């Protein structure tokens with residue numbers, strides 16, 4: 001697949017290397033970065049307390065509230081093996097239990113995309129999951145209302161309604177969605193998933209509703225910050241307003257909830 | 264769910280639709296009532312053999328048994344819309360919702376002779392044991408986990424505080440969602 005990342009500053013476009021669309025979509029680029037080199041910046045406490053206010057403030061009995069907009073900020077300049085996030089995600093949601101599917105058919109909620117500027121030779125990796133778009137094309141096209149956005153901005157698939165038409169997979173510009181091709185067993189308790197349904201990163205909605213951060217955020221060692229984009233006092237908003245961040249393909253004006261630094 | 268499907272047959276006459284809605288429910292209700300009454304007399308070969316949770320004698324589920332037999336699909340359907348689509352994870356009193364399939368499974372899981380939880384392909388599985396008899400085929404467990412995982416998610420038990428659930432959750436009779444997250448029943452890894 002090709003991901004075009006626009007760099008507004010110098011008008012330079014970085015193109016993804018991946019040539020074979022299907023297989024590269026699934027084959028993670030295994031990290032060349034040693035996790036041992038990870039140094040914890042002085043500001044890291046900021047990230048860890050990121051959700052203290054927002055997560056506990058919203059009651060489970062009131063449901064998702066549009067006062068909140070959950071988002072993530074991925075700092076790609078951090079020396080992190082993103083595959084740790086992929087592993088954490090797979091474990092959290094019990095992914096990888098397909099027995100008969102081809103590699104390119106297996107579900108992935110988050111993948112590591114390798115991008116390279118052919119002009120300068122500069123290359124980098126970034127984790128790409130569902131971007132939890134504000135104007136989500138996957139929600140627009142869904143004929144049954146299965147692809148849906150919670151009031152707090154989390155986009156997910158209601159499998160009770162999904163008929164497996166895969167229209168949303170076509171509509172998603174980030175290729176964030178997967179389709180389950182075979183009968184599954186041994187799902188996790190919190191992530192029911194099965195044959196004939198489309199699925200994608202649900203921002204670990206089960207963890208968020210339980211007052212925890214998403215699994216990939218926890219595994220990233222501070223390189224991904226999670227928090228409330230609507231709360232100007234939340235660390236994620238403060239960092240975004242001070243240092244800025246970019247959304248992938250911001251030109252599509254979907255206003256994703258996932259922001260990046262260093263792309 | 265079958266009730267749901269019956270709403271969508273596309274008949275225009277509301278009379279026809281209503282009768283259709285009621286018919287399967289009534290038939291199933293009769294079948295279930297008839298069958299569940301024979302649970303204790305299953306030696307005579309009548310009715311399904313239903314395995315109730317261990318030490319469950321004299322205890323009831325989130326609603327009295329008669330209601331559970333008829334209304335469990337509605338409970339589950341109602342709460343699935345609340346939890347998934349609206350993000351409501353607790354009742355007004357902060358207790359867990361009643362119709363959460365993982366909570367059902369955690370209480371109703373059945374073990375076989377070798378002390379392993381039986382999966383959905385086994386006729387002893389609590390749901391299967393009755394659904395099979397009543398000729399209900401339903402897809403819940405194509406997606407949902409069919410045996411406990413060890414998270415210890417149980418319903419809040421507030422509907423019947425007087426009932427002794429100590430076999431399930433020692434000493435706790437009124438649990439919040441947070442409490443439940445901290446309670447994990449013993450599940451051996453080879454149970455899975």
Ligand code: SF4
Nearest residue numbers: 130131133136138172
């Ligand atoms: S990234 Fe794709 S799946 Fe996620 S909300 Fe946007 S369009 Fe939908």
Ligand code: SF4
Nearest residue numbers: 089201203204214216
């Ligand atoms: S938020 Fe959860 S579901 Fe989404 S990529 Fe991260 S770990 Fe996976």
